[in-house]
Amino acid sequence: MEPNREGHLLTLKVMRLSQPQLVRSNPISYEPTDTLHDVLPALDPSASDLSLTELYKLPNSIGDTYMGQAFACFVSVHNDSNDIVTNVICKVELQSGSKRTTLSSDNTTLKLSPDQSVDQIVRHELSDIDTHVLVCSVMYTTDEGERKSIRKFFKFKVLKPVDIRPHCYTVKDCVFLEAVIENLTDSPITIQSVRLDPAESFDVMDCNVTPPRLCAAEDIPDPKHKSTSVFGNVSQLNSKSKRHYLYKLLPKPELDRMTARTTVAIGKIDVVWRSQLGGRGHIQTSQVLRKTPQYDDVHLEPIDIPTRVTMGQIFQVKAAVVNFGGRPQTLTIRHLTGKNPAFVLQDLQSVVLEQIPQHGELEVTLQFLALRPGCHRINNLTVQDSKATYTATFPEILVLRDEDVSK
Helix, strand or coil, rough: CCCCCCCCCCEEEEEEHHHHHHHCCCCCCCCCCHHHHHHHHHHCCCCCCEEEEEEEEEECCCEEECCCCEEEEEEEEEEEEEEEEEEECCEEEECCCEEEEEEEEEEEEEECCCEEEEEEEEECCCCCEEEEEEEEEEECCCCCEEEEEEEEEEEEECCEEEEEEEEEEEEEEEEEEEEEEECCCCCCCEEEEEEEEEEECEEEECCCCCCCCEECCCCCCCCCCCEEEEECCCEECCCCCCCEEEEEEEECCCCCCHHHHHHHEEEEEEEECCCCCCEEEEEEEEEEEEECCCCCCCEEEEEECEEEEEEEEEEEEEEEEEECCCCCCCCEEEECCCCCEEEEEECEEECCCECCCCCCEEEEEEEEEEEEEEEEECCCEEEEECCCCEEECCCCEEEEEEEHHHH
């Protein structure tokens, strides 16, 4: 037997499979009238006005590894001796913190003749930002029946490629999600797709594409018109640059108002990106959580309210009374007016409602009389039950005189 320097008949070699990088250079600036304009290209054909050349650079180490990328490596076990070894088993594992993932099962080779090798390629999508250790183990039996093993460790760090920061804004039943995406790598990347996978309670509308064009004759989308991204045809994101994406979420029609307004989880953000030479990366966030508004047990909000009315005339306001409490309630709507009010509620200043079930709602039509011209709000509108009083304020209404309306 002729063992190698480590006393083994076999040699274990591991090489990461990754795309080459473009060689960077310090560009030389010169004018077209300078001598270098004619001399430099002849001396160095790869010279360029840019910092990137046309030459490829093969990696000499594991290099930068980013979360969401597929880590691939080539594992080779070669017999350097003149003897035949048997029962060769090669096992590859990836360890991160307390988690251990087997990348290849026990590949058993009955025998390995001199100068013969057994090779394999293993792949794994990296999902953790942490220090990873690639553990490669080889066990074999010599011709003398001795059982030997080889074990090697390769440590590398997994970095965060993009930062995704969600911001939620709630407007009644509607939720707007702003996703700020920042490129944390040292080179430009191409954003292939950004998608919001909504939670079960919501439907999503992508606000990052142009709206569909409607046909001239009918109010339907034009099939020949395709929606395009508001960011243009090239979705390149430079290093340390940011981009803002916007999504609008609406509760599903079959969902009751109570559930729609108290649901915390709204969905997951999914990002697919490419490196300079096309290497794919994929990241999906955990459930994005929002801070839900705090509501009283009873909530009164307008559904249909006019923006302008005529002084001295009666107008209608449609509103919804929502019971967020834990019991059915019988309520009364009152309008508390002070001196010189702009509006007064008809029906003897109060409206008695029918019983509203728990987590239910009731639509009501209120009639008001406009008394003063100008832009005013309907203030001091209260909803009362036997235990508490809840106050609501409606948006501003422009009150016009008769002579202003006729102009």
